[in-house]
Amino acid sequence: MSDNDLGLGSTGYSDNNSQMQSSNSPNTGSTWDTIKVFIFPILGIVVLVMCFMAANSISNGGAQIMRITSQGGRTLEEAYYRQLGGIYSGYANVVRAIGISLASFLVWLGLKK
Numbered sequence: 001m002s003d004n005d006l007g008l009g010s011t012g013y014s015d016n017n018s019q020m021q022s023s024n025s026p027n028t029g030s031t032w033d034t035i036k037v038f039i040f041p042i043l044g045i046v047v048l049v050m051c052f053m054a055a056n057s058i059s060n061g062g063a064q065i066m067r068i069t070s071q072g073g074r075t076l077e078e079a080y081y082r083q084l085g086g087i088y089s090g091y092a093n094v095v096r097a098i099g100i101s102l103a104s105f106l107v108w109l110g111l112k113k
Contacts, residue, residue, distance in 0.1 A: 033113075040110025044103035051099020055092040062088025 066085030070078055 036110050038110075040106045044106035044110070047106060048099050048103035051095055051102070055095040055099070058088055058095060059092040062086070062092065 062085040064085075065081050065088065068078065068081045
């Protein structure tokens with residue numbers, strides 16, 4: 001049974017409300033789509049640059065640790081520092097990989113429909 005069958009008539013509220021929502025939705029969606037096409041790739045570039053800068057700092061720190069020498073000659077500590085510098089280089093590669101992954105994810109978010 002509808003409202004017209006009961007003699008109540010239609011208020012028109014739901015019809016007007018649905019028309020207003022449908023007229024506002026395309027403008028809001030297209031504006032957001034336009035904004036996200038620019039914002040997310042820019043954020044991706046920022047994240048990528050920051051991760052590469054951090055990886056460079058980690059790698060430089062590892063290289064400095066590898067150059068530590070003792071006055072007495074070859075010792076166990078020198079071998080330890082050389083290995084530790086290599087580990088820092090590995091951490092730097094992990095940070096670069098995470099940066100590339102996050103940047104590509106942000107670009108994908110910006111370009112998806």
